[in-house]
Amino acid sequence: MQKHILEFTNILRRAGVRVSTAEALDAFKALEVLSIDDREVFRNALGATMVKRAADVATFEELFGLYWSGFYDSLREAFDQASAGLPERMDYEALLRQIAELLQDVEGGPEALSDLARAMLAGDLGELESLIRSAAEEAGVGRIENFLQIGFFSRRILERMGAERAEGELRGLTERLRAAGMPDDEAEAMGSLINGLMDAIRKSVRNFTEREIQQRNHDYMEKYRQETLLEKSFYHLTEDEVRKMREVVERLAQKIKNILTIRRRRMKRGKLDLHQTLRRNMSHGGIPFEMVWKHRKKDRPKLVILCDVSSSVANVSRFMLQFCYTLQEAFTKIRSFIFVSDLGEVTHLFKDADINESIERALQGGGVVNVYTRSNFGNAFYVFAQNHLSAVDKKTTVLILGDARNNYNDPKAWCLREIHNRAKDLIWLNPENPNAWGFGDSVMNRYAPFADVAEECRNLRQLSNLIDRLVLS
Amino acid sequence: MFESVESVQRELAKLNYICDARIATVVFLAQRLEKPVLIEGPAGVGKTELAKAAAAATGSQLIRLQCYEGLDEAKALYEWEYSKQLLYTQILKERFSDVMRGAKTVREAAERVGEEDSVFFSENFLVPRPLMNAITADIPTLLLIDEVDKGDPEFEAFLLEVLSDFQVTVPEVGTIRATQRPLVFLTSNNSREMSDALKRRCLHLFIDFPNADLETRILEAKVPEAGKKLSADLVRMMQALRELDLKKTPSISETLDWARALLALNAVELDSDMVARTLNVILKYEGDVRKAEGELEKFLAKPADDRRTDAAAAASARAAAKGAPRQA
Numbered sequence: 001m002q003k004h005i006l007e008f009t010n011i012l013r014r015a016g017v018r019v020s021t022a023e024a025l026d027a028f029k030a031l032e033v034l035s036i037d038d039r040e041v042f043r044n045a046l047g048a049t050m051v052k053r054a055a056d057v058a059t060f061e062e063l064f065g066l067y068w069s070g071f072y073d074s075l076r077e078a079f080d081q082a083s084a085g086l087p088e089r090m091d092y093e094a095l096l097r098q099i100a101e102l103l104q105d106v107e108g109g110p111e112a113l114s115d116l117a118r119a120m121l122a123g124d125l126g127e128l129e130s131l132i133r134s135a136a137e138e139a140g141v142g143r144i145e146n147f148l149q150i151g152f153f154s155r156r157i158l159e160r161m162g163a164e165r166a167e168g169e170l171r172g173l174t175e176r177l178r179a180a181g182m183p184d185d186e187a188e189a190m191g192s193l194i195n196g197l198m199d200a201i202r203k204s205v206r207n208f209t210e211r212e213i214q215q216r217n218h219d220y221m222e223k224y225r226q227e228t229l230l231e232k233s234f235y236h237l238t239e240d241e242v243r244k245m246r247e248v249v250e251r252l253a254q255k256i257k258n259i260l261t262i263r264r265r266r267m268k269r270g271k272l273d274l275h276q277t278l279r280r281n282m283s284h285g286g287i288p289f290e291m292v293w294k295h296r297k298k299d300r301p302k303l304v305i306l307c308d309v310s311s312s313v314a315n316v317s318r319f320m321l322q323f324c325y326t327l328q329e330a331f332t333k334i335r336s337f338i339f340v341s342d343l344g345e346v347t348h349l350f351k352d353a354d355i356n357e358s359i360e361r362a363l364q365g366g367g368v369v370n371v372y373t374r375s376n377f378g379n380a381f382y383v384f385a386q387n388h389l390s391a392v393d394k395k396t397t398v399l400i401l402g403d404a405r406n407n408y409n410d411p412k413a414w415c416l417r418e419i420h421n422r423a424k425d426l427i428w429l430n431p432e433n434p435n436a437w438g439f440g441d442s443v444m445n446r447y448a449p450f451a452d453v454a455e456e457c458r459n460l461r462q463l464s465n466l467i468d469r470l471v472l473s
Numbered sequence: 474m475f476e477s478v479e480s481v482q483r484e485l486a487k488l489n490y491i492c493d494a495r496i497a498t499v500v501f502l503a504q505r506l507e508k509p510v511l512i513e514g515p516a517g518v519g520k521t522e523l524a525k526a527a528a529a530a531t532g533s534q535l536i537r538l539q540c541y542e543g544l545d546e547a548k549a550l551y552e553w554e555y556s557k558q559l560l561y562t563q564i565l566k567e568r569f570s571d572v573m574r575g576a577k578t579v580r581e582a583a584e585r586v587g588e589e590d591s592v593f594f595s596e597n598f599l600v601p602r603p604l605m606n607a608i609t610a611d612i613p614t615l616l617l618i619d620e621v622d623k624g625d626p627e628f629e630a631f632l633l634e635v636l637s638d639f640q641v642t643v644p645e646v647g648t649i650r651a652t653q654r655p656l657v658f659l660t661s662n663n664s665r666e667m668s669d670a671l672k673r674r675c676l677h678l679f680i681d682f683p684n685a686d687l688e689t690r691i692l693e694a695k696v697p698e699a700g701k702k703l704s705a706d707l708v709r710m711m712q713a714l715r716e717l718d719l720k721k722t723p724s725i726s727e728t729l730d731w732a733r734a735l736l737a738l739n740a741v742e743l744d745s746d747m748v749a750r751t752l753n754v755i756l757k758y759e760g761d762v763r764k765a766e767g768e769l770e771k772f773l774a775k776p777a778d779d780r781r782t783d784a785a786a787a788a789s790a791r792a793a794a795k796g797a798p799r800q801a
Binding site: 018020022023026029030033034038040041044045047048049051052053054057283284285289352353354356 | 494498502505506513556559673678679718759760
């Protein structure tokens with residue numbers, strides 16, 4: 001048991017669940033005071049002692065199912081099928097009994113057979129399971145790495161178990177029994193039973209190997225998927241990938257939230273708060289024993305986002321809006337605007353509606369802009385500088401998301417300069433490669449001088465780097 | 474003292490706290506292994522209630538420490554009672570003169586006073602706060618540290634020390650050890666991830682929204698007046714509401730509030746009018762209410778049809794009953 005739990009602990013660790021030695025010890029202690037006959041109780045005990053993050057619970061459940069469940073059950077299923085393959089009038093139990101009786105008369109008795117053959121004949125599943133497990137260990141099945149090796153390792157386990165020898169023994173036994181006067185139909189039935197049993201053992205071994213690789217590579221596919229997703233450009237996203245991306249962004253936003261909280265805590269001590277100090281020390285006769293400090297002004301980042309929702313960046317802006325929305329949940333002082341040719345504020349929209357609805361509505365213009373016009377960055381900046389410049393002050397970071405494809409309109413870069421001069425930073429994220437900036441109708445080269453940071457942001461990795469800078473600087 | 478997982482479940486059920494085997498197992502283990510339990514989960518699923526029920530079931534006194542930003546040792550552990558010290562100094566002024574009489578130098582006088590200072594820094598002048606109370610208690614105690622995620626990380630580090638050894642060192646007095654280990658429950662709303670060090674020392678319990686069966690049982694235990702029909706309707710609707718993508722998903726405490734609200738309005742079953750009027754009991758955001766209304770229309774349509782056919786059947790039965798004698 002102990003060995004199994006340790007092995008299970010290792011499997012959990014490999015799947016990315018952090019289980020410390022102390023926690024594994026707790027699991028042992030827990031099992032000492034509980035009866036482990038009840039599978040539910042057993043699972044709950046392991047879960048409570050080893051899994052401490054809500055996010056890991058699902059992984060734990062899945063691996064628990066793979067590891068503890070059932071191999072024995074599937075073994076039984078396979079062997080039930082084997083006996084079900086007998087001709088109908090044959091009673092499996094009766095046949096076994098008969099064989100056992102006849103065996104006594106054969107020279108050497110049952111001891112002449114190998115362990116495997118005996119266990120198979122007797123239908124001793126517990127013995128079979130331990131035979132398979134020890135053979136698997138000898139065969140080094142722990143080194144299995146991918147699905148292509150299943151066949152190889154299964155064969156190896158069967159070899160170690162001496163499956164062929166067992167089959168030969170059983171066939172020989174049938175012959176001898178027939179010679180000893182077993183009726184023909186019974187001998188035939190025994191032959192087909194042996195076929196069934198051999199099938200069952202092969203199937204079980206294969207099943208065992210498959211389980212092994214599933215346990216080991218539990219999150220292999222998951223990791224692979226996320227890695228490729230991180231590198232993927234926004235332009236080529238299917239619906240499903242957008243959903244996956246959302247999960248990742250939410251994690252990023254959580255990270256931002258955590259960092260902000262830490263920053264806020266660090267900011268706590270400031271000037272002496274005379275008022276509070278006097279009040280607090282009244283019980284001390286007015287002698288200031290306890291100091292109360294004013295909370296230093298919280299240096300929360302202010303953020304203004306301008307997001308391009310024109311059709312040329314449709315795929316990206318969906319993502320960017322999603323990013324804005326999550327940011328708005330994380331930051332308290334934030335205002336979001338969308339633009340095509342016109343520009344309008346969507347802060348309230350993001351506040352009221354949920355993420356999907358917000359994005360959909362923002363893509364439709366959110367009731368503030370017309371999305372069926374051609375994008376005109378110059379006009380959008382002009383409108384912003386005219387009507388919303390008060391939203392920007394020297395603590396504000398302005399974040400512009402767009403491709404700067406201006407349809408040969410007047411770029412009005414001076415508007416951007418005005419915004420830039422008022423703001424703390426101006427960050428421009430452009431989905432296009434810097435090599436394309438300034439070519440065709442792109443006016444990025446005109447705008448770039450007024451951006452403190454102008455970067456290509458095509459994928460999550462670039463975005464994530466940027467977020468670190470934004471919050472930690 | 475619980476004997477088995479089932480007995481935990483039974484004892485808690487007696488106190489109207491209905492829980493599944495998972496929760497019961499953790500409570501049982503907490504008691505047997507003398508380990509703190511970290512309970513996480515959305516608001517209103519009964520995290521604090523569990524601690525209260527466990528305290529009542531084990532016959533322990535409940536000491537509650539509510540965490541908040543800025544909570545420090547002085548408020549959680551102990552504080553010197555300055556005014557009392559001052560008062561005693563005033564009263565004992567003359568005794569001090571006795572002590573100091575005959576001292577030739579200031580240094581000697583200071584030394585003599587110094588010998589006596591342990592009088593003023595003794596347990597007499599200590600104001601114990603919840604943690605200290607829990608450690609020094611001589612009756613069985615359950616310490617509930619509520620919303621530990623609201624506290625500062627520094628406080629968390631300090632908690633670690635207390636939770637691992639159940640002892641507190643007061644520099645002037647010495648180390649105070651727990652005479653008997655209190656049962657400790659920590660609750661967290663996940664407003665931030667707790668440190669791994671803290672998690673490692675605790676058993677972990679994640680309480681999620683209950684499934685329909687469990688929720689019905691909880692509702693029947695807590696608001697028995699609601700009756701089978703109304704309870705079933707409520708639970709069905711709450712389960713459906715949780716499927717929606719709401720800003721604040723209603724939890725079991727909202728279900729109970731709603732049941733009580735409906736009872737106060739003398740409702741016997743849910744209809745769309747009643748739901749529309751009372752939806753603000755369970756949903757706390759305007760956007761959520763609007764979204765839920767749309768969904769609930771669909772949801773209520775089905776049972777409403779049933780009722781109409783029921784009513785129609787009853788009406789025709791009545792008509793038949795009236796008509797029968799006439800025919801005869």
